[in-house]
Amino acid sequence: MTAIDDATLKLDPEEARRARQERLERIGKWVLPLAIMVLAIVLWDRICVWNEIPQYILPRPGVVLQTLHNDAGLLFSSLLVTLRITFLSLALAVIGGVGLAVLFAQSKWVEMSFFPFAIVLQVTPIVAIFPLINIYVNNQTVKLLLCAWIVAFFPILSNTTLGLNSVDRNLRDLFKLNGATRWQQLRYLRLPAAMPYFLGGLKIAGGLSLIGAVVAEFVAGAQGQSSGLASRIIEAGYRLNAPRLFAALILISLTGILIFLVLSLVSHLILRRWHESALKQER
């Protein structure tokens, strides 16, 4: 049985084609998006030059980069403000979402009674609720947190609820047979089973909490020392300072991407040993 040795040297045409395809896909996965990105930036630059677009309407990419460097102090201190709201609201969304999901999981009746409220909170645009929050809440940080939380907690709640209810029926019977208490069933069965669903929700909520934080800043119109990136954008808009506007925008996007990547990594590390989603596909 030396077939394996031979096969590495003399692949039949079909297998050779498949191997080549896989190699190309591995490289293309990274190279293609990067190339398109670079191409888009070059095109952006050329459009500015060819059409002689003034800087206060569409700045050239180089100018934006320059502004990012020159205004670094201002922009990054604002970024920190936005990040603080983002992560605090994400943490509250996790606590609130998982807490409510566990509560819902205790009884079908509780879930049936209260889930509609969560949906109402989710489907009502935050911008429309904000004037009310503005009346009821005095503290600026609490206002922003509340906004970002309302936007971010729902995916965690709905995913975790789904996960807690998606336990294999036989596993439930097994726990029942062994006289497991409610707490044991939650601790050893339902929470671990809900983990992949929760992490899926967390990935969505991470992005949403950033969006929530930025939108909340916009509608709150925060000024002064507590102003985040959204306020910088509004300010730059008023002053027709397009390069700084773009720089702030790019920072927000990069932050969003970074949050997503970090949460994806966390999810992968937790699930890699057992969950289908984290496994390499085998042929």
Added chain:
Amino acid sequence: MIQEKVPETRAASGEAAMLLALRNVGKVFSNGVTALSKVDLAIREGDFLSLLGPSGCGKSTALRLIAGLSTPTSGQLDWRGSIDRSNTGFVFQEPTLLPWASVFDNVWLPLRLKGVSRAKAEPAVLEMLSRVHLTGFENAVPRELSGGMKMRVSIARAMVTKPRILLMDEPFAALDEITRFKLNNDLLELWQDERFTVVFVTHSVFESVFLSSRVVVMAARPGRVHGELAIDAPYPRDEAFRTSPDYAALCRQASDALVDAINSTAGSHHDGH
């Protein structure tokens, strides 16, 4: 309470002590389906009893009643003396393992739920893993195991509490034949060493005859006991028995009884429609 205790003294008479008796047991589901009707069945200490029948004959329902996962609509289950359903172990049709937990943690689970610490449980868990030939796989997670190995973990988990009765619901139905034969042999070996009692649900004539000391044939609509066959071939049974004329003759008998049971369901076809 439907379950009643039978004094130890009564059970002592007879050749083997009665462990559990189903008396006139019936089960009607809320949708009106009669899953079981007037089932009388005595399970004796050390029995390897198979419930053999077509789908819909209530054999799984009977097993769930014994396990206490379901309660009978009529009739009663009489357990002997201090024994009750907490002395049962259950093996499902699927391995039904916790996918995120290691093999060790999966086998530990029943003890863990009873408050036994990891350190205290370790000897029993490792002993059970060696009995099912899985020594060295303690830290593997289920997805790293083959179907047969997962089923071994499932058996080890059911046996780790040293139950008096092991309830098995078509445990090997999804395995390939070679793996199934191997697990049949290993299960018999375990049973002979430990002398527990087995109630084994299957729809395979050959499997039931190879394993059992008693085959109870069931019929469908309503689910009921059709007849019983004593398989008095001696243990240990090995691969030689699997190809012996005695085995073939017993399979013939069991098969005839099963066909008879299927035909006894008036105006039905045995394709399940």
